[in-house]
Structures are given as C-alpha cells and as structure tokens.
Amino acid sequence: MNSVGEACTELKREYDQCFNRWFADKFLKGDSAGDPCGQLFKRYQLCVQKAIKEKDIPIEGLEFMGPSKGKTKNSS
C-alpha cells in the first residue's frame, strides 16, 4: 500500500511492519508498555506531514503528536 506522499512509501512500509507485529504480538495480548516503533514513526511522520502540506490536503484540527503522547513512565 502506498503513502499519500510517494517519497514516504518506504518509510511507511517499515513502520507498518513494526506496528503490525507489535499490535498482534503485544498490544492485543495486554502488553502495551513500550513502543518499539517510535523512531520509525517519527521519521515516517515528518515525511507525511510535508506531503500533506504540499498536496494541500484539508486536515483540520489535527495535532501531529507522534508516538510520544500517551507514553508515561517508559524508559525505552
């Protein structure tokens, strides 16, 4: 599946792979502590935000919070 920004597709794939694994193996089994995909997500996000601005996609009221929101006492 492609990204809205053509340049972001590879970053998206890497992030998706990481997320899908974490989601099925950890999150759904009750282990939501630790997000191994934080770095990948940040890089992917920067690319997507740029693409959205360039393509003038009307996303309102959106805060690009990234994975850091909701992470509480994680040391990783």
Next chain:
Amino acid sequence: HPWETVTTAAMQKYPNPMNPSVVGVDVLDRHVDPSGKLHSHRLLSTEWGIPSIVKSLIGTCRTKTYVQEHSVVDPVKKTMELKSSNISFTNLVSVDERLIYKPHPHDPYKTVLTQEAIISVKGVSLSSYLEGLMANTISSNANKGREALEWVINRLNAEIEEFAASARGTMRNSMAAAAFVEK
C-alpha cells in the same frame, strides 16, 4: 473469526481486491491513551477512476479524494471502533461511517460487526436521489468489507503458514545435523 484476528486484519485492511479504489493509507497519529486504548488517526486516499475528460477539466492532481479515519482499540474490553468521514467535497456531501467490532457474545470464534453510515448531501436538488444511491452503495459495501477482511485474514494465515513451514524445514535440518554429530 475471533476478535483478535479480525482486529489485526482490520488494521491491515488495505490493499485488498474488494476496495481497489483505496490507493493510499497513512497514519497521521497514533498513541495509547492512559486507559490503555490505542487511538489511530489515519488518512485514506482514494482514486475513483474519473473519466479522462473530467480529469483534463479539473486537473489531474485533483482526482484523489480523501477520507479520515479515527479508530480506538480496547484490548481489555475487546472492542474496536472506527469512525470515518470524507474530507474531500465536504461542501457537497458528507459521509460519516461508524463500525464497531466486538467478540460474539456466545461464540469466541466469531466477531460481530455493527456498521452505520450517515449521509447528507448539501444544497443539491437531487439530494434524495443521491442519498439513496449512496445508501445502497454503502450497504453493499458493508458486505464487501466483510469479504475484504476475510481476504486479509487468509493472506495473513498463508504468511504464517509459509513462515512455519520454513521454520520446520530449518529445525529438521538442525536436528539432522545434531544427530549426525552425536554419532
């Protein structure tokens, strides 16, 4: 299929052959809230195959339409809720969809989906016709949605099977090697 299987598949729903018009999916935001629920905000790009004459009138870079989707997964209560609305053509029509996946109350190997859509067409005299058309499309799409997830689940199972088969092959080789050494 059990709720976990359906939810995992729903997160990876695109691409699938039942929804060929969805050409892009991006995660705009994702976080786990203090109560442990996963929130995801996604942007879906769709391409409807607009006739080329229309494309030449409106300009080719504007043939994509966009939908934003907010989902919440509660792994404790086992619910997944998706809400989506169009962000293109909001001056003409708004389509809001809400889907909820929950385990079947009596069968842990089944999942129940409830789906509703609210369509409103603005300022167009053919509004009731268009609304009817969209309602029909959305209700036939609901079945398509179920088929789409079935397709994704089969794909994921095939991937797991392939991985397990190659792992078994590797183990057999290692066991044969170990037996040889032990002699």
